[in-house]
Amino acid sequence: MRISQQIFPRPVALITTISKEGKDNVATFSFLMPISFEPKYVAFSVSPNRHSFKNLKETKEFVMNILSKEMKKEAEICGSFSGKEKDKFVLAKLTKEKAEKVKPPLIKECPISFECKVVLMQEFGDHYLVVGKVEKEHIRNEEFEPLLHFSSETFATMKKLD
Amino acid sequence: MRISQQIFPRPVALITTISKEGKDNVATFSFLMPISFEPKYVAFSVSPNRHSFKNLKETKEFVMNILSKEMKKEAEICGSFSGKEKDKFVLAKLTKEKAEKVKPPLIKECPISFECKVVLMQEFGDHYLVVGKVEKEHIRNEEFEPLLHFSSETFATMKKLD
Numbered sequence: 021m022r023i024s025q026q027i028f029p030r031p032v033a034l035i036t037t038i039s040k041e042g043k044d045n046v047a048t049f050s051f052l053m054p055i056s057f058e059p060k061y062v063a064f065s066v067s068p069n070r071h072s073f074k075n076l077k078e079t080k081e082f083v084m085n086i087l088s089k090e091m092k093k094e095a096e097i098c099g100s101f102s103g104k105e106k107d108k109f110v111l112a113k114l115t116k117e118k119a120e121k122v123k124p125p126l127i128k129e130c131p132i133s134f135e136c137k138v139v140l141m142q143e144f145g146d147h148y149l150v151v152g153k154v155e156k157e158h159i160r161n162e163e164f165e166p167l168l169h170f171s172s173e174t175f176a177t178m179k180k181l182d
Numbered sequence: 183m184r185i186s187q188q189i190f191p192r193p194v195a196l197i198t199t200i201s202k203e204g205k206d207n208v209a210t211f212s213f214l215m216p217i218s219f220e221p222k223y224v225a226f227s228v229s230p231n232r233h234s235f236k237n238l239k240e241t242k243e244f245v246m247n248i249l250s251k252e253m254k255k256e257a258e259i260c261g262s263f264s265g266k267e268k269d270k271f272v273l274a275k276l277t278k279e280k281a282e283k284v285k286p287p288l289i290k291e292c293p294i295s296f297e298c299k300v301v302l303m304q305e306f307g308d309h310y311l312v313v314g315k316v317e318k319e320h321i322r323n324e325e326f327e328p329l330l331h332f333s334s335e336t337f338a339t340m341k342k343l344d
Binding site: 021022023024026027028029030031049051052053054055056057058059060061062063064065089092113120132139140142144145146149151153156157159161166167168170174175176177178179180181 | 183184185186187188190191192193199213214216217218219220221222223224225226227248251255294296301302304306307308309312313315316319321324328329330332336337338339340341342343
């Protein structure tokens with residue numbers, strides 16, 4: 021049984037990164053979590069096979085853009101191709117905005133964006149754990165309904181319990 | 183805006199730990215995620231004020247017991263008291279089972295339990311990030327509906343999107 025079907029569903033983010041030559045990329049992640057309230061820190065897990073991994077190693081910055089339930093299609097597109105071959109910002113019709121503290125772009129369509137600097141990147145099994153310190157946050161919508169990922173093609177949202 | 187209301191909802195686990203004198207404890211966590219598929223690794227975040235933190239520092243083992251949506255009451259009880267004062271296994275009517283590879287107990291009522299050894303424990307902001315290597319897993323129910331945590335008193339479950 022895959023661990024993604026055991027610890028589920030998970031909030032989904034589009035994470036933007038940039039190469040040392042300045043070429044940006046966006047990819048979908050759901051192995052992620054908050055770590056600390058004040059100051060804010062976040063963690064996520066990345067496979068070394070992914071294009072984002074190379075960028076993170078090179079420039080040690082990222083933006084974690086949280087997704088609302090309306091953005092399932094964008095999550096699918098940015099999870100389906102490699103940034104080596106395709107410009108996923110164009111494919112998914114995402115609007116880049118300039119970040120203040122880091123080089124990778126913000127994504128305007130997302131309710132929340134966290135500009136982060138990598139403070140830890142360490143291999144565990146088949147993935148690398150990445151910890152980011154949030155240098156700046158952008159809140160565009162406080163009342164969004166979240167997009168959640170269950171398994172390969174199944175996305176979900178939240179249903180409150182009484 | 184608190185980070186717990188920005189990255190939400192999160193899967194909920196009851197994490198068991200044990201002191202060096204052999205006294206066990208159980209507490210509710212939702213800052214957690216999978217890291218690696220094979221071998222399996224998990225991460226969670228713990229405040230140094232919590233009783234679980236002291237146990238983790240002392241014995242470097244834990245069991246992550248994933249919760250189904252029927253277990254909201256158990257999550258509330260194990261998130262509301264400190265293990266210093268109360269035996270939450272009794273309060274929440276949880277059944278302990280002996281683990282194979284670690285000393286903290288499994289919780290029989292949970293669909294999945296991961297026996298873990300701590301391989302990283304590092305301070306970031308107001309919390310410590312804990313990484314555990316899964317030494318043994320117990321799957322009691324593959325088809326459970328997950329319990330998710332939104333904010334202080336609000337729990338949720340998953341609603342699949344088309």
